[in-house]
Amino acid sequence: MLTLCLVAQPAWAHGVSLGQSKISQDGHTVRYQLAVEHAELVKRLSGPPPDPARPEPTPDQRTAELVELRSALAAYLDGVLRVSLGGEPCAATLDEIAVEPFRGEVYAILSSSYRCPVGTGPLTVEYGLFFDAIAAAERLSHTNVADYDAGGETGRFLFEPGARTLTVGEDDVLAAGRFVVLGFSHILAGLDHVLFVLALLLGARSVRKILMVVTAFTAAHSLTLVLASLGWLAVPAGIVEPAIALSIAGVAVQNIVQREPRHRVVVVFGFGLLHGLGFAGSLSFGDEAGWQLLTSVLAFNVGIEAGQAAIILACAPLLALIWRRSWAWPVQSAASGLIALCGLVWFISRVLLS
Known part of the structure; x- marks a missing residue:
């Protein structure tokens, strides 16, 4: 790992x-x-x-x-x-x-x-x-x-x-489709975003909890994605990218120290705001907010949600089987530890590169 x-x-x-x-x-x-x-x-x-x-x-x-x-x-x-x-x-x-x-x-x-x-x-x-x-x-x-x-x-x-x-x-539909594909490929190609979603799933040991954290993450990153893409919110990548790496480590560590992570929805919403800024970094828009701009941002976000859903559908069934076993907690802790290690490695690297 x-x-x-x-x-x-x-x-x-x-x-x-x-x-x-x-x-x-x-x-x-x-x-x-x-x-x-x-x-x-x-x-x-x-x-x-x-x-x-x-x-x-x-x-x-x-x-x-x-x-x-x-x-x-x-x-x-x-x-x-x-x-x-x-x-x-x-x-x-x-x-x-x-x-x-x-x-x-x-x-x-x-x-x-x-x-x-x-x-x-x-x-x-x-x-x-x-x-x-x-x-x-x-x-x-x-x-x-x-x-x-x-x-x-x-x-x-x-x-x-x-x-x-x-x-x-x-055709505008075809043009918008390219932004959907861009969003889909962006989240699947970004190991940091994939591991963040996986860390969320590891700490949400029921369908209800999965829905709660995924909804919080989606709402948060959609908000900052739109604001940043429209030019209404600007945070340097040198701050956003290390913070995203730290958020991965933070969620993973919480999985280890708390068998049932507390205040998870609030924590995920806060970190989701950071990830939305990271998603917006894949789009280079001007300052003019119009229909074409809005449809492009929304199409890109649809692609992100589709990619996120693909990650969840791929991982959730396996995690559901693990949760039924007596050794579920050691597996969750070990996997979260590896994810936390990745987050810390990325944080240090991104700070040095920024």
């Missing part, structure tokens, strides 16, 4: 890259504002490696460095970001380069304009940033949430390795 925890830790450290796109069309001109993590972008531009002895550069200094790499940056974007109208390619111009802090990370903000040939047809965007050998080597999972206003259509699309092409006019 300890080995699994140590192996899973790098996935937290490198595994998630978030981007945002804002796309608008005015006749035959398409404007594209792209926000991606500065560090990941620089890796792909063959710029000079950072000097470890150099003080942390300011956003203005980072912007100046990107401007110096303007030609390489434009060439890179031409290869990984293509816009077409009615099947005809549009010519790109990189207009503005900026670097800004956002939610505890440093982002490159790139504004481009695309001049499209005269004609009609749907707007299509082919997105390939960070879907490359570097990402594969680092086990990097990149997603980009794109808001568009083009051809009389507005909507939201999720670029990911399995969905790299946006064609304006796509």
Whole structure:
């Protein structure tokens, strides 16, 4: 179990890259504002490696460095970001380069304009940033949430390795489905969230108690997920992620020291607020709260609940059999001890990495 925890830790450290796109069309001109993590972008531009002895550069200094790499940056974007109208390619111009802090990370903000040939047809965007050998080597999972206003259509699309092409006019149900899948895969791929749910099940030795703690966890993480995704609540990842790890250890330790954990619903609700902030870290939304934003958040949450239900359905029958045995308490204590150990390992690692 300890080995699994140590192996899973790098996935937290490198595994998630978030981007945002804002796309608008005015006749035959398409404007594209792209926000991606500065560090990941620089890796792909063959710029000079950072000097470890150099003080942390300011956003203005980072912007100046990107401007110096303007030609390489434009060439890179031409290869990984293509816009077409009615099947005809549009010519790109990189207009503005900026670097800004956002939610505890440093982002490159790139504004481009695309001049499209005269004609009609749907707007299509082919997105390939960070879907490359570097990402594969680092086990990097990149997603980009794109808001568009083009051809009389507005909507939201999720670029990911399995969905790299946006064609304006796509069915909203299909687009929302991608956010459901993202939520489902997020909770199942995150060993920390899986172990937290398992720790809850270990301490809830009846169907009634399972329903109580799961309801409290769902209500809490749904609340902070919505608030954080809408931009109404912001807590740095350097605080949230270590706190999530500590919550795993806390619930597991309570399973050991209390055969029937007291005040469990209150404890779980409080920790659930932290996990909701962690879930929101997988979404990179702007500040505009609208229908498309709300449906995306709700669809993502539906995916999380489906993943949580899958964990419960997979584990609960086995736990029910164990609870009927005389050795149930030693098994619960041993399993909780291993989960607590994982939580503490993650906490220390995340504090050191933050």
